[in-house]
Amino acid sequence: MADLIVKAAVKEALEDKNVASDFYDALDEEVEELLDDAARRAEANGRKTVQPRDL
Numbered sequence: 001m002a003d004l005i006v007k008a009a010v011k012e013a014l015e016d017k018n019v020a021s022d023f024y025d026a027l028d029e030e031v032e033e034l035l036d037d038a039a040r041r042a043e044a045n046g047r048k049t050v051q052p053r054d055l
Contacts, residue, residue, distance in 0.1 A: 004031045 005028050011019055038054035045054075 004028050004035070 003024075005024060007024050010024065010027065034055065035050075038050050041054040042048065042050045
């Protein structure tokens with residue numbers, strides 16, 4: 001799957017913190033899992049549209 005996060009945005013959000021290079025890969029994996037779970041919930045509820053409540 002493509003990168004789901006924008007590294008520059010993550011760095012900006014963490015302001016003055018240093019960010020380890022492998023943090024981005026781990027965060028991307030977490031986001032992918034979150035999206036997969038949300039898609040499954042939507043499907044389980046008979047919807048194709050993923051909504052905030054699926055998070």
